[in-house]
Amino acid sequence: MCAPGEHHLGKLAGWSDTLAWGMAGVLAAYAGIAAAVASKRPKGAPGKKSAVLGAWLSLATxxxxxxxxxMFVTGHWTAEPRPPVWLVVTVSCVPPLVLGHLLHLAATPVRVTPVAAPAAPVTAAEEPTDPVAVPPAPAWALAVPASAHLLPIVPPAPKVIEYDDERCYAIRPLYEAGLRPGTKAMRTALLAAGFADCSDGIIRGKLRDEIERNEPHLALLPPAPVSIGA
Known part of the structure; x- marks a missing residue:
């Protein structure tokens, strides 16, 4: 709402109708830039007080x-036959004064807090050469003397499974291939070991049941493929 009044004074000072709008633009930019600089600079920094003063001056202007x-529009003052000298001089000096103050704010450096430089690493030549006494190791009550000869750690022997039916020993190696053997393969192993031919019921219901009961993980193996026509 102040822009029309600023434009009117610019025309009274001698600018054309179009150029007189620059007066409103200059004062608006002055207020915005000065307020931004005043808010961004920390307290006590160079240019802080000048920016605050500029923000107040822009509002006052x-x-x-x-x-x-x-006063001129309502007839209290008159610009006839010509505007007063004090008005022409004052309004004409506003743009250069504003520009000068803004350049001053832009040129004022911002105080930077110095950062301590990191300590230089100590090189091998700068390291102290005096011998440093190393404290002896604590004597623990249960510590083993360095001169003691320790026996190697031997893993425990695997558990030996004793089957009730000795025919299981002829079938058990078939599981070592990682597959659960079929009835025909187990009968072939029994015949090769010298045992008489056994029925499918004995092989599946007794011998296989005894092996997989003692070793449950063998029951989880996938079944061996059945060869057709063998």
Whole structure:
């Protein structure tokens, strides 16, 4: 709402109708840039007080331009036959003063807190050459003397399974292939070991049951493929 008053004063100072709108643009930019600089710079930094002062000056200038323009519009003051000298000089000096202050804010450096440099690593030549006494190792009550000869760790022997029916010993090696043998393969193993031919019921119901009862993991093996025509 202050822009029309600022435009009116620009025309009274001698600018054309189009160029006089620059007065409103200059004051709006002044207020925005000064407020941004004042809020971004930390307390005590260079240019902090100047930016705060510029923000207040931009508001004061905008508020002053509005009532002065209204005084001429409402007839309390007159610009006839020509505008007052003080008005022409004051309004004409506003843009360069604003630009100068903004350049001053832009050129003012921001104080940077120095960061401590990391300590240089100690090289081998700079390391102390004095011998450092190493404390002796604590004497634990149950510590083994260094001169003691320790026996090697021997894993425990696997559990030996004793089958009730000795025919199981002829069938058990068939499981070592990683497959659960079929009835025909187990009968062939029995015949090769010298045992008489056994029925399918004895092989499946007694011998296989005894082996897989003593070793349950063998019952989980996949069945061996059946060869057709063998």
């Amino acid at each position: 905008a508020m002053s331009a509005q009532p002065v323009s209204h």
